[in-house]
Amino acid sequence: xxxxxxxxxxxxxxxxxxxxxxxxxxxxxxxxxxxxxxxxxxxxxxxxxxxxxxxxxxxxxxxxxxxxxxxxxxxxxxxxxxxxxxxxxxxxxxxxxxxxxxxxxxxxxxxxxxxxxxxxxxxxxxxxxxxxxxxxxxxxxxxxxxxxxxxxxxxxxxxxxxxxxxxxxxxxxxxxxxxxxxxxxxxxxxxxxxxxxxxxxxxxxxxxxxxxxxxxxxxxxxxxxxxxxxxxxxxxxxxxxxxxxxxxxxxxxxxxxxxxxxxxxxxxxxxxxxxxxxxxxxxxxxxxxxxxxxxxxxxxxxxxxxxxxxxxxxxxxxxxxxxxxxxxxxxxxxxxxxxxxxxxxxxxxxxxxxxxxxxxxxxxxxxxxxxxxxxxxxxxxxxxxxxxxxxxxxxxxxxxxxxxxxxxxxxxxxxxxxxxxxxxxxxxxxxxxxxxxxxxxxxxxxxxxxxxxxxxxxxxxxxxxxxxxxxxxxxxxxxxxxxxxxxxxxxxxxxxxxxxxxxxxxxxxxxxxxxxxxxxxxxxxxxxxxxxxxxxxxxxxxxxxxxxxxxxxxxxxxxxxxxxxxxxxxxxxxxxxxxxxxxxxxxxxxxxxxxxxxxxxxxxxxxxxxxxxxxxxxxxxxxxxxxxxxxxxxxxxxxxxxxxxxxxxxxxxxxxxxxxxxxxxxxxxxxxxxxxxxxxxxxxxxxxxxxxxxxxxxxxxxxxxxxxxxxxxxxxxxxxxxxxxxxxxxxxxxxxxxxxxxxxxxxxxxxxxxxxxxxxxxxxxxxxxxxxxxxxxxxxxxxxxxxxxxxxxxxxxx
RNA sequence: GCCCUCGUGGCGGAAUUGGUAUACGCGCAACGCUUAGGACGUUGUUCCUGUAAAGGAUUGGAGGUUCGAAUCCUCCCGAGGGCACCA
Numbered sequence: 001x002x003x004x005x006x007x008x009x010x011x012x013x014x015x016x017x018x019x020x021x022x023x024x025x026x027x028x029x030x031x032x033x034x035x036x037x038x039x040x041x042x043x044x045x046x047x048x049x050x051x052x053x054x055x056x057x058x059x060x061x062x063x064x065x066x067x068x069x070x071x072x073x074x075x076x077x078x079x080x081x082x083x084x085x086x087x088x089x090x091x092x093x094x095x096x097x098x099x100x101x102x103x104x105x106x107x108x109x110x111x112x113x114x115x116x117x118x119x120x121x122x123x124x125x126x127x128x129x130x131x132x133x134x135x136x137x138x139x140x141x142x143x144x145x146x147x148x149x150x151x152x153x154x155x156x157x158x159x160x161x162x163x164x165x166x167x168x169x170x171x172x173x174x175x176x177x178x179x180x181x182x183x184x185x186x187x188x189x190x191x192x193x194x195x196x197x198x199x200x201x202x203x204x205x206x207x208x209x210x211x212x213x214x215x216x217x218x219x220x221x222x223x224x225x226x227x228x229x230x231x232x233x234x235x236x237x238x239x240x241x242x243x244x245x246x247x248x249x250x251x252x253x254x255x256x257x258x259x260x261x262x263x264x265x266x267x268x269x270x271x272x273x274x275x276x277x278x279x280x281x282x283x284x285x286x287x288x289x290x291x292x293x294x295x296x297x298x299x300x301x302x303x304x305x306x307x308x309x310x311x312x313x314x315x316x317x318x319x320x321x322x323x324x325x326x327x328x329x330x331x332x333x334x335x336x337x338x339x340x341x342x343x344x345x346x347x348x349x350x351x352x353x354x355x356x357x358x359x360x361x362x363x364x365x366x367x368x369x370x371x372x373x374x375x376x377x378x379x380x381x382x383x384x385x386x387x388x389x390x391x392x393x394x395x396x397x398x399x400x401x402x403x404x405x406x407x408x409x410x411x412x413x414x415x416x417x418x419x420x421x422x423x424x425x426x427x428x429x430x431x432x433x434x435x436x437x438x439x440x441x442x443x444x445x446x447x448x449x450x451x452x453x454x455x456x457x458x459x460x461x462x463x464x465x466x467x468x469x470x471x472x473x474x475x476x477x478x479x480x481x482x483x484x485x486x487x488x489x490x491x492x493x494x495x496x497x498x499x500x501x502x503x504x505x506x507x508x509x510x511x512x513x514x515x516x517x518x519x520x521x522x523x524x525x526x527x528x529x530x531x532x533x534x535x536x537x538x539x540x541x542x543x544x545x546x547x548x549x550x551x552x553x554x555x556x557x558x559x560x561x562x563x564x565x566x567x568x569x570x571x572x573x574x575x576x577x578x579x580x581x582x583x584x585x586x587x588x589x590x591x592x593x594x595x596x597x598x599x600x601x602x603x604x605x606x607x608x609x610x611x612x613x614x615x616x617x618x619x620x621x622x623x624x625x626x627x628x629x630x631x632x633x634x635x636x637x638x639x640x641x642x643x644x645x646x647x648x649x650x651x652x653x654x655x656x657x658x659x660x661x662x663x664x665x666x667x668x669x670x671x672x673x674x675x676x677x678x679x680x681x682x683x684x685x686x687x688x689x690x691x692x693x694x695x696x697x698x699x700x701x702x703x704x705x706x707x708x709x710x711x712x713x714x715x716x717x718x719x720x721x722x723x724x725x726x727x728x729x730x731x732x733x734x735x736x737x738x739x740x741x742x743x744x745x746x747x748x749x750x751x752x753x754x755x756x757x758x759x760x761x762x763x764x765x766x767x768x769x770x771x772x773x774x775x776x777x778x779x780x781x782x783x784x785x786x787x788x789x790x791x792x793x794x795x796x797x798x
Numbered sequence: 799g800c801c802c803u804c805g806u807g808g809c810g811g812a813a814u815u816g817g818u819a820u821a822c823g824c825g826c827a828a829c830g831c832u833u834a835g836g837a838c839g840u841u842g843u844u845c846c847u848g849u850a851a852a853g854g855a856u857u858g859g860a861g862g863u864u865c866g867a868a869u870c871c872u873c874c875c876g877a878g879g880g881c882a883c884c885a
Contacts, residue, residue: 213802213803216801216802217802217880220801220802220880220881221880221881223881223884225884225885227885243885244884244885245885246884246885247885258885323883324883325883326883326884326885327883327884334885335883335884335885336885337885338885342885343799344799344883344885345885347883348883409884409885410884411881411884531879531880535880593836594836605810605811605822605823606810606811606823607810607811608811611803611804612878612879613810613811614810616809616810616823616824618809618823618824618825619809619810619823619824621824621836622822622823622824623823624836625823625836625837625838626823628836668810668811668812668822669811669812669813669821669822671822671823672811672812672821672822672823673821673822674822675822675823676821676822679822682839683840740818742817742818744817744818744865744866746865746866747817747864747865747866748866749818752818784865785865786865787817787865787866789817789866792814792817792818793817793818793866795817795865795866796865797865797866
């Protein structure tokens, strides 16, 4: 009998599916576990080996949990709205729903061929009207609570995709999807007030079991900073420029104020003879994207307005400048310039000849800005205070005089939720000339996406839906008068914000999901996904979830208890896999050659789970050899009744290691331990008994389910291995009685001796000093100190 | 520019979190075996000196803390990722 994965894998996959092995039960006496992977976007390229890595890891967790006696929910679905299907439709004239259907079929086949234990009865699809009915319903609730609103603001506009991009979607000044440089354009957009949840999105992270770097990412993105808003009155005017700073302790060092070109007071402030120069400058900045403006480190520019304002703390006159490095939407669009204590301000002052006034002691301001905290000088009554003190005291002073106040600022901005595209959920709003924007009544949801002939966005920037008159023209739900449908659609994230909730009750037509079912399953116990989603998707879905919690739809305030990430699988050349580079590894090929178990085990073995690792075809072969060794070992020793203590100990030690490594997502070292055990077993075949083999197979089952199931049967079992209990190790058998004690002299290893594990320091010292090698190193030098680390080493210092 | 992660043999990586550096796999080499296969088995494989015993060096580099550092601290170099005049 040879190990032939092709013969056994399909058989067991069918067996598990036929017998509904992975069906999750709503409400059970067993404790629940909700194990979640990010649902894939079914692209035309098919499943990526990177998907396999995350899915296999969570499949291992899910299978182990079931064996541990949990009622496990491990679902899968499709995040199927999005641009690629639409762009394909534009190119080939095939309706996106057709393309998506075909891609899903392929993905489903590929995922099934991996032997993943998904509960397919709960499969969802964001493009199904029965699903997006509830995506639209959520939008209506947001609208009713004033969290969805329209605003005419400069948005990031991709001239190629003809689509407005959220601030967060702009990568390097370019469209995240197509790479075209983004330009600024004003358009009426639907916005979601995520900023209202900024504090909770930061503060609630405390109670969650997310990797630290994920928490940091979220916190950094929201970018909360406490500071002071200071009023600078414009000279000879009653107008006030409000400036935000985190360093009010440097207020006496202000030698200019810089405002954004879009600042509301700009027109009033620019005066002859600087009028023309300033206007030209403003005009030029309009042609730059926000990215360009903030990018140009060397070319930090500005222009004097001709106006002055008054520093409230000392009544000094301060010049007002315009600089396009100041962004209108952050911090009120005005900054105070303190050249002595801010790097950027220092450069700015050097370039334009502004005064550099030292107010914090500790640096050499003739050479560079001193940006650290220190003691104040040249600061009137505040001189002598530390920066920390002065920040408090100066702010209090300003507040008392009504010239400033403590404020909080966030980097996070409200979320632009409109897309001018076809392949997305229609925004369920009707515009009435009398009533304004009116939500579509809930009983009329979903607003179905109509069939169109032309998918191309219109050149005016409107969605293709705008051209379907019979769809657009409707009666106002409120007054019955003539009205027009909103033609924008929702972004990709709309459907993926809440999909994990739908898995709890995927067929419900009356509610997003039954509350009791949500209460049973949520929060998700372990959520794994790619590093590319740890900021946006995580933040957005937490926001929506919190909102739904506030209106009583969800039972908890956070959706995910534990979140991990899996590193990207790179091509063999260390670069990202891409069609154009021709370095893509197709999981189908690997399965065809080696089988799913080899692919699974290889992806777990290739390196640390959270790090990016390059594909190595030769290592894949090594993993196959390992599985074949397991196979041959079981076939050869299955009737052996031997019960050797040494071997028993080894397999219990393996048991401990595997159990612990899985929980810490250290799959690579778990496999290594397996290999060691199998190598040992192979060299000691006569000592290997059936009991040992069975325990080994139970431990291997989550990693390589097919071969384990087959060998379980081969060893004479009728029941599936996945109906067995996860093995517990015997602590007595895991203990080591003897250890190799390392003997160091002056911190260098000089000898090793085998001693009993609980040897005392005195005994260890006596034994160590007897060793010939040790004596040679000590000679007749005096022993100053002996350090003894139980079970590890003894260090003799001479 | 700022922030995060990281840097260990020919390669992917391991190291109980301050206690034997290089586990496991790949590759390579020698020997053996065979139904010549995706072969298999045994042994060896960080570097330097040495036939060997043994000794010395070594975790990107330079310092430091410590009886003891891949691990902690400071500076520097390099790679990847994120953010970006964020005040």
